[in-house]
Amino acid sequence: MNEITITIDGKVIQTQEGEYILNAARANGIFIPAICYLSRCSPTLACRICLVEADGKQVYACNAKAKNGMEIKTTTPNILAERRAIMEVYDVNHPLECGVCDQSGECELQNYTLEVGVDSQTYSIKDTHKPVQDWGLIHYDPSLCIMCERCITVCEDMIGDAALSTVARGSDPIEAEFKETMPKDAYAMWNKLNKSLIAPNGGDTLDCTNCGECSAVCPVGALVSSDYQYTSNAWEHQQIPATCAHCSAGCQISYDIKHTSIANPEPKIYRVKNEWNYVSLCGAGRYGYDFENRDVVKHPEAFDAAVAAFQKADTIAFTSTITNEEALILQKLKEKLGLRLVNNEALAFKNFLSDYSTISGKTLYSGDLKQVHDADFVVSIGSALKTDNPNARFAMNNALSMNKGSGLYFHPISDPVICNMSKNVTQIQHSPMMEEAVLYLMLDLFGDKSAMPSALVEYLSSFHSVKTVTVEETVDEKVTETVTKMVLNEESGVEEEVTEEVTKTVKKKVSKEVEVDENALFGLLNAPAGFVDTLTKYLAKKEKFALMVGPDLYTHPNATNCARLVALIEKYTQFSVTMIPNLANTLGVAMICDLDGERGNYTIGYNTAGDFTLSALGDGDLDMPSLNQQEGTLTSIDKRVNPTNVALPYGGYVLNDIANAFGLNTTLTVEYTAHLPVDKGFKAVDFDALPNHYTNSGEEVRGYVLENLSVSVTGDESVEPFDASKAINEKVIYLANPVLQFSAFTARAHQLPSSGGLYVAQTAMETNGWSEGDCVRVKTSHGEVNTIVIADGKIEGDIAYLPTFDTTLNSESLFDGYRFAAVSIQKV
Amino acid sequence: MHHEEVFTNRNVTESSAYYYVDIESYPTTGWDKFKQVVRRTFSGELFIGLWVVMREMIKFDIHTVQYPKEKLPLGPRYRAVHKLLRLWESGYERCIGCGLCEKICISDCIRMDTRIDENSRKEVTEYSINLGRCIFCGYCAEVCPELAIVHGPRYENASEQRAHFVIKDDMLTPLDLLKAGAQEEYPGFGAIIPGSDDAVKKTPLAY
Numbered sequence A: 001m002n003e004i005t006i007t008i009d010g011k012v013i014q015t016q017e018g019e020y021i022l023n024a025a026r027a028n029g030i031f032i033p034a035i036c037y038l039s040r041c042s043p044t045l046a047c048r049i050c051l052v053e054a055d056g057k058q059v060y061a062c063n064a065k066a067k068n069g070m071e072i073k074t075t076t077p078n079i080l081a082e083r084r085a086i087m088e089v090y091d092v093n094h095p096l097e098c099g100v101c102d103q104s105g106e107c108e109l110q111n112y113t114l115e116v117g118v119d120s121q122t123y124s125i126k127d128t129h130k131p132v133q134d135w136g137l138i139h140y141d142p143s144l145c146i147m148c149e150r151c152i153t154v155c156e157d158m159i160g161d162a163a164l165s166t167v168a169r170g171s172d173p174i175e176a177e178f179k180e181t182m183p184k185d186a187y188a189m190w191n192k193l194n195k196s197l198i199a200p201n202g203g204d205t206l207d208c209t210n211c212g213e214c215s216a217v218c219p220v221g222a223l224v225s226s227d228y229q230y231t232s233n234a235w236e237h238q239q240i241p242a243t244c245a246h247c248s249a250g251c252q253i254s255y256d257i258k259h260t261s262i263a264n265p266e267p268k269i270y271r272v273k274n275e276w277n278y279v280s281l282c283g284a285g286r287y288g289y290d291f292e293n294r295d296v297v298k299h300p301e302a303f304d305a306a307v308a309a310f311q312k313a314d315t316i317a318f319t320s321t322i323t324n325e326e327a328l329i330l331q332k333l334k335e336k337l338g339l340r341l342v343n344n345e346a347l348a349f350k351n352f353l354s355d356y357s358t359i360s361g362k363t364l365y366s367g368d369l370k371q372v373h374d375a376d377f378v379v380s381i382g383s384a385l386k387t388d389n390p391n392a393r394f395a396m397n398n399a400l401s402m403n404k405g406s407g408l409y410f411h412p413i414s415d416p417v418i419c420n421m422s423k424n425v426t427q428i429q430h431s432p433m434m435e436e437a438v439l440y441l442m443l444d445l446f447g448d449k450s451a452m453p454s455a456l457v458e459y460l461s462s463f464h465s466v467k468t469v470t471v472e473e474t475v476d477e478k479v480t481e482t483v484t485k486m487v488l489n490e491e492s493g494v495e496e497e498v499t500e501e502v503t504k505t506v507k508k509k510v511s512k513e514v515e516v517d518e519n520a521l522f523g524l525l526n527a528p529a530g531f532v533d534t535l536t537k538y539l540a541k542k543e544k545f546a547l548m549v550g551p552d553l554y555t556h557p558n559a560t561n562c563a564r565l566v567a568l569i570e571k572y573t574q575f576s577v578t579m580i581p582n583l584a585n586t587l588g589v590a591m592i593c594d595l596d597g598e599r600g601n602y603t604i605g606y607n608t609a610g611d612f613t614l615s616a617l618g619d620g621d622l623d624m625p626s627l628n629q630q631e632g633t634l635t636s637i638d639k640r641v642n643p644t645n646v647a648l649p650y651g652g653y654v655l656n657d658i659a660n661a662f663g664l665n666t667t668l669t670v671e672y673t674a675h676l677p678v679d680k681g682f683k684a685v686d687f688d689a690l691p692n693h694y695t696n697s698g699e700e701v702r703g704y705v706l707e708n709l710s711v712s713v714t715g716d717e718s719v720e721p722f723d724a725s726k727a728i729n730e731k732v733i734y735l736a737n738p739v740l741q742f743s744a745f746t747a748r749a750h751q752l753p754s755s756g757g758l759y760v761a762q763t764a765m766e767t768n769g770w771s772e773g774d775c776v777r778v779k780t781s782h783g784e785v786n787t788i789v790i791a792d793g794k795i796e797g798d799i800a801y802l803p804t805f806d807t808t809l810n811s812e813s814l815f816d817g818y819r820f821a822a823v824s825i826q827k828v
Numbered sequence B: 001m002h003h004e005e006v007f008t009n010r011n012v013t014e015s016s017a018y019y020y021v022d023i024e025s026y027p028t029t030g031w032d033k034f035k036q037v038v039r040r041t042f043s044g045e046l047f048i049g050l051w052v053v054m055r056e057m058i059k060f061d062i063h064t065v066q067y068p069k070e071k072l073p074l075g076p077r078y079r080a081v082h083k084l085l086r087l088w089e090s091g092y093e094r095c096i097g098c099g100l101c102e103k104i105c106i107s108d109c110i111r112m113d114t115r116i117d118e119n120s121r122k123e124v125t126e127y128s129i130n131l132g133r134c135i136f137c138g139y140c141a142e143v144c145p146e147l148a149i150v151h152g153p154r155y156e157n158a159s160e161q162r163a164h165f166v167i168k169d170d171m172l173t174p175l176d177l178l179k180a181g182a183q184e185e186y187p188g189f190g191a192i193i194p195g196s197d198d199a200v201k202k203t204p205l206a207y
């Protein structure tokens, strides 16, 4: 894009060609009022308050694109009159409820009413009866709604559920007198507002993935959190800048804290907020905030026991919900005490990365979610995208809706949420164990065959054959007919019959034999009929390609081959590749720790069971702080090292105390931040020097991005063929979490369910004759569990899944690493 | 470094009643200081003061208020320990839990707990003021949009501790008093100014 120069209110600024005037102004600190526009989403023109004058013409700043040399005025007498009228209209019949409203103090209606200086009201209309609605986690008060449609917009353009729409308000028409007297745009805005209200698509209940983003973007108190409602005023909170601890997206959040009550001065997290113009949260991040280890005090005996256990131990087993600093402490303890570090999930990812490096020559993948947001063709392979990393799903949806993009979703479990994101997205529901075939298909479809190794090209061509098919074609055919018609003879004034020859073209269907190229990979992957044509349509005029690969590949029995194939895709296609790390800090752990495969004889478990257990879940032999009670850094999918801060107090011991007992001598855990391994791409920066914010132009200024270092390669790019006979075609079960859950930490949050079961699609419940709450025995070759059946409306098809967030199920024990396993399920 | 402030004589004109006090210069030598002490110690002023006390005592005409037997009448706008008022008609608590008093309090001594009640209204479950910190400035009463928190005339709040709390139950008008019509409106800070109705521009109504 080209740099251009525009002038706003006399200030000369640089921006990109095609940028909206509003965004250009915001990036340069120029204020233009705007209510309905959301950065990263499409302009809806609902509020019209962003009126400006560009080269003498009135335009809406949120949808008018900047052109080189444009002269823009943000105020003219007419614009000021429009704005005043618009704000007056918004205030018509708006309840005087600021005293109790949850938005009070951070309400855009309050702010703009004051900004524009509304001190009297000109307009009026009869009010309608609009009772409040309870949508579960969210509460809707239509009386407060100003119909900016931001909730609808974000749900459609960013989240991808498109779960909200407008319904009729049932209001009287606006008095004709106003139409004539009031400013034009204000009238148009009012006319639209007066016709509609917000409602869930499914009727009275909100059926969606419960991200709560609609309530975050609502400028007024119309959509609020049901749990938070009326418990606090916005200004009472101290906002603790942090990084979400639940998944690898590493979203920037703020924990809003305040004393618990008059009687209890201990701080409590009341809610999580986000900078919704730049980052969108999922429901787990928004509602799963109270996972702290409560009421912990120091028991010196327990600490001594822990030190003794460390002396005795030969293994530390841990999960990836720890900070980079803690990971470094574990690594140092390993070096000092000669322990093994066991974290299979991170090890799988670490191995995948290093196998990938053997071809790519880089320690890290090239892409990040920003590139997915900006892409116009997005592919996801090997991930239950919606729940593995909600933000990866948002990024894909955002790319589809904002860039006229299209996408492919390769996964065995049918996901209606992904499929409904756009009409230009197709799910290819391949069998488990066919992931390599998918990667080969990617190389086949998009690879630069002239550059690829010849063995690979040959292998790929082995899937192609020429087939003769009969196609029906429509051809134009000329036919000549003789028609007779009556023509008026001008001389005689009498009608006469005249014969005439007319030639016309008619469409005619003919069958034709043609030779077509047949790609056997399509069949092997169960691609839907007509997929070739769909793909051609999808690929028209596409420029930016993004691929996301997920944990199904890291745990694949042929993970090495998968990793090498991914590296080849990155090398020989135009795709940027982003790998989805499993848990909050899987990437950090994989970079910092030397991991071992097997446990020894005596294991210290950290947030996982061991012979001696350290736990932030409050169920171990020695308590540890959870991630909302710690400061430190987490490494995200974007390869970014993000700082997080202490939101809640913690009275117990931390890992650093144990390390100090072994002579590592460091006062604070965060002193390790500057010592994170530079040879792995970390930077020697102090914790307190790490920023954590977004600029007005949306630039992410958080921590730093890991350096993607070069590694030497041998030049061997050979990959193994896949074995189609390994495809699991019997009944399988998957290891994944439901929407809103990630780990035992999310399960502790009071707004989220604490226990899980076997998650089954609605239709599969019916075909199997199960109903919600039925007890079933789930059996694989590795083990069995008895649990209850839970309906999941957000998947389809026959494959059920078991979650990891409910540790009592011990779901992992049913699987052999790979996330799919053949299963038998019996009702008991 | 010594810095001498320069006055501009803003308020001192020829005709004003301001004048410079004649301050005698400080004694500098030891002998001068001694003389000043002796002069001040043995001057007759001490005895004048003693005489005045004596004279008044034997008159037996005492003007001192005999507190606590006797109390001075208080002005209606006096600002002492707070009260929380109720609505006259319904008996509901006036406080809506807006938190403005809590926010404006310059001593940061108000705290309240709120929640959503069964009727979807904001309910103030507890309200406390730490009188040990309150400076009785009246801001809370002034900011209250509901005329809910007001000052009362109870100024006797001695306590053994610096921190000393009143809670909602202590401040809220009891229902029987309300029914008996004994709740008193507070004309002080925050009360409606006479004639406010005329000063307000009315919002048009469509029906």
Ligand code: SF4
Binding pocket: A151, A154, A155, A159, A161, A162, A163, A164, A206, A207, A208, A209, A210, A211, A212, A213, A214, A215
């Ligand atoms: S909670 Fe999220 S998914 Fe549900 S309606 Fe709101 S924005 Fe859409």
Ligand code: SF4
Binding pocket: A144, A145, A146, A147, A148, A149, A150, A151, A152, A198, A214, A217, A218, A219, A220, A222, A223
């Ligand atoms: S609910 Fe909120 S975000 Fe949605 S239209 Fe109403 S005011 Fe706008």
Ligand code: SF4
Binding pocket: A244, A245, A246, A247, A248, A249, A250, A251, A280, A281, A282, A283, A284, A285, A286, A389, A390, A391, A742
């Ligand atoms: S769980 Fe992941 S997507 Fe959800 S808020 Fe946290 S980091 Fe973001």
Ligand code: SF4
Binding pocket: B104, B105, B106, B107, B108, B109, B110, B129, B133, B134, B135, B136, B137, B138, B139, B140, B141
């Ligand atoms: S009188 Fe002043 S100091 Fe006392 S509670 Fe009210 S605002 Fe606070």
Ligand code: SF4
Binding pocket: B094, B095, B096, B097, B098, B099, B100, B101, B102, B140, B143, B144, B145, B146, B147, B148, B149
């Ligand atoms: S200002 Fe008045 S209504 Fe608001 S919380 Fe305080 S006492 Fe209650």
Ligand code: FES
Binding pocket: A033, A034, A035, A036, A037, A043, A044, A045, A046, A047, A048, A049, A050, A051, A060, A061, A062, A063
């Ligand atoms: S912000 Fe441009 S029309 Fe609302």
